[in-house]
Amino acid sequence: MRTIFYIVQKEFIQIFRDKALLTLILVVPLAQLIALIYAVNLEVKNIDFTVVDYDNTQISAELTSVFDASPIFTLIDYSHSIEEGHDLLTHGDVDMIVVIPDGFTKDLETGNSPEIQLLIDAINGTSAFLINNYARYIIGDFNQDIVIRRYPETQNSGAIDMTYSYWYNPNLDYKVFMFPGLLVILISLIGLFLAALNFVKEKEMGNVAQINVTAIKKYQFVSGKLIPFWIIGIAEFCLGLLVGKIMFHIPMLGSIWLLLLYVAVYLICILSFGLFLGAISHSQQQVMFFTFFFFLTFLILSGIFTPLETMPAWVQYVNYLNPFAYLMKVIRMILLKGSGFTDILKDFVLLVVYGVMMFIVAVKSYRKTA
């Protein structure tokens, strides 16, 4: 135990001595957190559109102005033909074309179903999907308005009225969804990269040769390397939470202590992973490549941008081995849903097992003999 303490002490002296590294550890991730949360915003706003109005009636003009009046859509220009609209779409001047066909009003009055065509730039599938939904919502509203105006007696005719309520993120604020994800990236970065690089640096400098002939045991050395970054990781996480609370008013419904406990286990797992990569690499280039590979793979599969449920089944199996996924899921559950211990029990147990295993692997793969 004392030996581990001495190694930890030594590591801290080294970390605090390296002013550049210290800044990198403390300031950069937080700055990133604050800046990136605005950058990775999937909210759909300011959709420019054009209208091709072949109908040219008061109703079609009304429909156009309803679109334009919504905070999401901005009318850029009227087009005289679909081709003209296409040009605008190809040049990227508009994201959507609304085509109101000739006879739209007539169809409406005679009781035939009138049709409207929406042409949406779908390079980004997610935003196209959202634009489509918004547009349909507006058209539906408009439709109902017309019906009520023309046939007031149908107002309460028992039509089913659907209302929506978004739970856990009522305003569909993207920041609320992204913040926990970014926080996961932040502490995982520290966990994987710092631990792995630190280990390999000692190898490159030859320090390990000297350490290896001492009576220090493998688990002591690995623990001594793990603990300092574990402490830094937890501190960093708390700072991140504080920033989220103060700057972004991220809801924190569940128990923070439960979250911290979970993060503590998570960090042991991810740091052991980093140290394992450090143990099997011989140079900083090698370890950078290894960690980068795993970091990206883990991150993309973790469900930071896309819900896990929409990913193929194999990904969900692979995610049993993806530490990022464990935290990505649970941090959102605890912060946004207020999940309690029993809700996360399964993930917690799996993460503990994973963490212990990874630590053993890290210790075993560190060879004191060459």
Place this chain on the structure above:
Amino acid sequence: MIRVDDISKSYKTVKALKDISFSVDNGELFGIIGPDGGGKTTLMRILVSLILPDSGHALVHGLDTVKDYRKIREIIGYMPGKFSLYTDLTVMENLDFYAKVFGVSIKQNYQLIADVFDQLMPFKNRRAGHLSGGMKQKLALCCALIHKPEILFLDEPTTGVDAVSRKEFWDMIFKLRSDGMTILASTPYMDEAGRCDRVAFLQNGEIMGINSPDGMVDGFMRDVYAVKVPIHDVNRTIKALKKWDKTHLAYLFGDSIHWTPISNDFHKDVLLQYILSCGCECISIDLVPANIEDCYIHLSFERDSAYE
């Protein structure tokens, strides 16, 4: 005491050590002398349990370097050839760290390192990476000694160290030996061999001879002539001597040429006549006592010619 029995070690195609056997007595200062790439570091690393031999085994204080590596690491001090302390820690922090991980305090064993460490004192708050080469080695020695090992392994401790520091370093090693510590030191410098109780010549992974420095010299049976010629004639003279049928060996030694005849039944005037007959000038020819480097060069030559 150290016992090495038939140790072999290969790296891919290179045979670094070929069936090495020797032993070192308790309290002995044993030198391993040989050129770079001769196998010195490999041998050291096997003895300190950092690498495993392909065959054979070694005992350090009766402990097997493979099976009992844990216990060995507790009783040895090892100073690698490459500086391996933390360059971003200060002198004091390095020493403190190594003392602590061995569970001792600096105070406890200070008398062991006092002589050297006093010289480091003015720099005690300087980072190890900013020390001069000699100071680095002194610090490394202190760190290897701080837990009071029973056996000390020094891998080329004076390589890259200036002449004054080298002398100080060996004074220190000598003092440790007189305190009863067993020391195994390797060096590429012949002049350091004379300081050891016994030396082993290690070349191409083989031991060419083991003896005390005096024993080596006493056992050397050939007469050695030191030939001084003007500098511009040195190369020409050596070439000419090598061709001569009375020559055993001719080689550059400091600022003169050392020459040994095939038979000791020889008069130096014959040598002078030959040199002059080759059109070279000659300043002086003296019969000199052989030293350890002469022994080494001859052993090395005889080994090579035995192969051919």
